Amino acid sequence: MSLARRNLFKDKTRFALSVGGVALAVMLILLLNGLLQGMNAQISAYLEHAPGSLVVAQDGVRNLLGATSLLPPGTAGDVKARGAAKVVPILSQFIILDLHDKKQPVYLVGYDRAQGGGPWQLTAGREPRRDTEVVFDRILAGRHNIAPGDTVEIMDRDFTVVGLSEGTTSWMTSFLFIRRSAAETLLRAPGSASYLLVIPSDRVGPDLLRERLSHLSGIEVLSKREMIANDLKLFGRLFSAPLQMMTAIAFLVGTLVVGLVIYTATVERQREYGVLKAIGARNGVLYRLVATQALIAALSGAVIGVGLAYGASELIMALRPQFLIVLEPAESARAILSGLGMALLAALFPARAIAGLAPAEVFRR
């Protein structure tokens, strides 16, 4: 341990480089994972806070955010008749707003204030009471300098912003809430609903209700969890793969940085390792030596990287609030473990160099 530590600290610049490389890699891994987690949290936020455990959609529609659903007339009554304690209809649609000459996609939700399905937390103002009122997502409003009392044009109609909602942001799209009657007018779908958020009665329960509803034609019944999973899958298909690839690249870069630094340090000290071998140190002792060096560098880097990730995430979210970065302790622990993995992989390079050392070479000059 002492020799490993001394070897590492003897060249402080090199040690700082290896620690810095791992720290940056771990920070990147954490931020990318945090971004993915944040994206997932944003994608599932509406349904997580919406009432009910079942979601009824148009036949063939299996997600909330990636499809347009329009239920057959009378579906709400049918669902209620089959054992629902409460049915909350919403009329929703992706739309494009023109805000300060910028096209901004938003997810518009029309809801009945008395039944639910609207914003679950307001940071300013109130919910819409008239068909000309809208609740804007706080972050989106902030980005476009929109405040309660301002007027915005939604699908050629003027709406007054009466409230700002919290937790309804997404870096892709944010939520706007209007009365369902206003949405019916905007979307030219009077009396319609896109989805029903269903609370089964205690007597029937979700499984039996779902089974009963499966006999109704023209609808799709999913649990809220399934619906969330489908949304995550849909967006995951688009964003998870690149983010995970970036995470893998960060891991690889971190490993290579430590590997290269420890390898260079080992090659530079090759003669000293040769001397140890000649004196009688076994390969195992030398492997442990380089592994310990890699471990010290990688774990120091990982711990610093976790700290940096927390700092950077706060900074990013302050500068770009539409990006939610969720850093969980378990992820941090995983990042430190990945540092450990980096160390072990990184130690392979110098271990090979040591294994190839012939002890007799120590007498050669």
Place this chain on the structure above:
Amino acid sequence: MESQIPRSKSQLPIPDYQSSNSATLKVDRVTKRYGSGATEVTAVQEVSLTVAAGEIVLIRGPSGSGKTTLLSMLGALLKPTEGTIRLDGTTLSELAENRLPDIRLRQFGFIFQDFNLLSALTALENVALVAALAGAKGKEARKRAAGLMTDLGLKERLNFLPEKLSGGEKQRVAIARALVNDPAIILADEPTANLDSKIGHEIMRLLRRIAKEQNRSVVIVSHDQRIKDIADRVLWLEDGQFKEMVTMATDPVCGMAVEREKAAAQLELDGVTYYFCSRGCRAEFEAERRGQVVGDRLTLQVGRP
């Protein structure tokens, strides 16, 4: 017949104990070849040698004569292609590769031309590390290393990094490292090459005392002519074979190192052969011995009742 080697007082003290680990190193018709077919090179060819406990053997020879290969084989760093190397009852050349590190650690002490101290460790740690490799616990290893280094006059340098030590100090640290596991054999590769004349002499005398007072065998490979002065035998290796063997003795009068075979004069007395650099020294020796004998007789006569 006993050779007469001067036991000059070294300026450097040495650890005050006898090795508990004396052994005889026997090399029998050892050959080492590198490569095969058209590219085959014979570095050492049918070399035989016995190094007794407490003996100092100097191996000399031109560059490329096979000295380093031979030294590597003696130290169990390299296996011979043919022949056997035995350390007392153990045939080193037949041992499995994975047993050799332990043999090297406990039976051999290595001293290198470039000192080869670990640059990141202090002098004390350099020595203690080797004790720790042999199984000594941290505190015990440091204690043993510190004791040895103090005996070698390095008490004030224990916590110095090698870069802060002089050449002579570095070589003494290297000697302490070679001795820390109480080895039977010390193998030294050009131990004085990077040292100035005065320090070189000190190191030579130190090696001599390690051999004679601690009963360890010392094999030295060197171009340094001066080392002949401390060697019991000088072997000349050329083209992988011993061409000439010189047995050294010391003129008991002037203290000069003398090759037995080329001594200007010699005298056999009471079963001991003495070698002289000149007839004058022999005459002086004889006169001294006669006087001593007469003196002894006088003492006896005076003491008689």
